[in-house]
Amino acid sequence: MKELSLNILDIAENSVKAGATLIGIELDETENILTLRITDNGCGMTPEVLQSVTDPFYTTRTTRKVGLGLPLLKLAAEQTGGKMTITSRHETLFPKDHGTEVTATFQTQHIDCTPMGDIVSSIVTLIQGNPDREFVFRHKSRRGTVELDTRQLRDVLGADVPLNNFEVLQWITEFLREQYAGEEKL
Amino acid sequence: MKSLAELAEIRERMKNKVVLREGGNDMRVVVGMATCGIAAGARPVLNAFVEGVNREALGDKVTVTQTGCIGICQYEPVVEVFQAGKDKVTYVEMTAEKAEKVLQEHIKGGKVVEEYTITNAKKA
Numbered sequence: 001m002k003e004l005s006l007n008i009l010d011i012a013e014n015s016v017k018a019g020a021t022l023i024g025i026e027l028d029e030t031e032n033i034l035t036l037r038i039t040d041n042g043c044g045m046t047p048e049v050l051q052s053v054t055d056p057f058y059t060t061r062t063t064r065k066v067g068l069g070l071p072l073l074k075l076a077a078e079q080t081g082g083k084m085t086i087t088s089r090h091e092t093l094f095p096k097d098h099g100t101e102v103t104a105t106f107q108t109q110h111i112d113c114t115p116m117g118d119i120v121s122s123i124v125t126l127i128q129g130n131p132d133r134e135f136v137f138r139h140k141s142r143r144g145t146v147e148l149d150t151r152q153l154r155d156v157l158g159a160d161v162p163l164n165n166f167e168v169l170q171w172i173t174e175f176l177r178e179q180y181a182g183e184e185k186l
Numbered sequence: 187m188k189s190l191a192e193l194a195e196i197r198e199r200m201k202n203k204v205v206l207r208e209g210g211n212d213m214r215v216v217v218g219m220a221t222c223g224i225a226a227g228a229r230p231v232l233n234a235f236v237e238g239v240n241r242e243a244l245g246d247k248v249t250v251t252q253t254g255c256i257g258i259c260q261y262e263p264v265v266e267v268f269q270a271g272k273d274k275v276t277y278v279e280m281t282a283e284k285a286e287k288v289l290q291e292h293i294k295g296g297k298v299v300e301e302y303t304i305t306n307a308k309k310a
Contacts, residue, residue, distance in 0.1 A: 001225050002225075006224050006229065009229065010221050010224045013219060013220070013254075017254065068221045068222075068225075072221070072225075118229075121229060122229065125229055125232060128232070128236060128252070129219060129251065152190070153190075153193060156190050156194050156197065157193060157197050158197060160197060160200065160201055161197050161200045166236065166239075166240040166245065167196045167199075167200070168193070168196060169236070171192060171193055171196065175188040
């Protein structure tokens with residue numbers, strides 16, 4: 001992956017496929033550490049699956065024999081001296097409180113730290129493809145906080161207009177880009 | 187600054203259009219967005235189709251959606267075009283520029299862009 005924002009898009013798509021209705025994407029930047037946390041309320045993983053999930057030759061897919069999403073994120077984190085951890089609660093064991101949390105830390109000053117890239121485009125792509133899910137995005141840094149909660153947008157739009165309506169997607173794009181631009185001025 | 191009031195205005199504008207759109211879509215553009223597709227550049231391809239369909243006012247008859255791994259990772263980014271009564275067309279190794287050509291010639295013009303299809307890629 002050429003951008004961390006693509007890893008984020010990929011991992012969040014996994015949450016969608018796990019049946020999550022609420023997906024959280026948090027980025028927390030301190031002076032030289034970036035922490036990425038993706039949480040969902042999907043079906044979760046059994047302890048057996050969880051053990052194999054960072055093995056690139058393990059996948060639950062049937063279209064191919066490799067599963068590279070989490071191994072690629074793990075590699076991206078570890079090559080900066082950071083790490084990736086996953087906790088998961090499978091629905092059979094935790095029927096009321098299931099889901100998965102993927103956390104990765106990156107040392108941002110490391111020469112091998114992958115650039116963030118176009119995170120706004122990744123968030124908008126997730127919403128475009130999954131207008132029936134809720135996404136909560138928060139990017140905290142010393143410059144400020146960029147936030148988006150699709151539940152708030154849905155409250156305004158009601159049932160008439162889906163979140164992937166083109167004008168709504170444009171509004172979301174500009175809403176996020178304006179927040180990032182405001183940070184740069186600080 | 188963008189405000190929620192603008193979003194409410196969009197809702198009002200869209201109310202009538204929503205009624206017109208129901209049941210109207212007859213063409214589906216599906217972009218592979220699994221790890222293989224994303225790593226190969228599917229995100230800008232998807233965006234090009236979403237923006238192009240809106241720009242050309244094709245939203246009433248064309249839907250742009252995402253799917254997972256289609257199983258031909260070596261050809262990603264992959265785009266499939268479905269149309270009622272016609273064979274599925276699979277475009278491979280797509281870029282945003284190629285997406286624009288597919289939009290103009292196939293989606294708008296009805297003529298398959300043979301040079302980007304998987305059949306053509308396999309011959310090469």
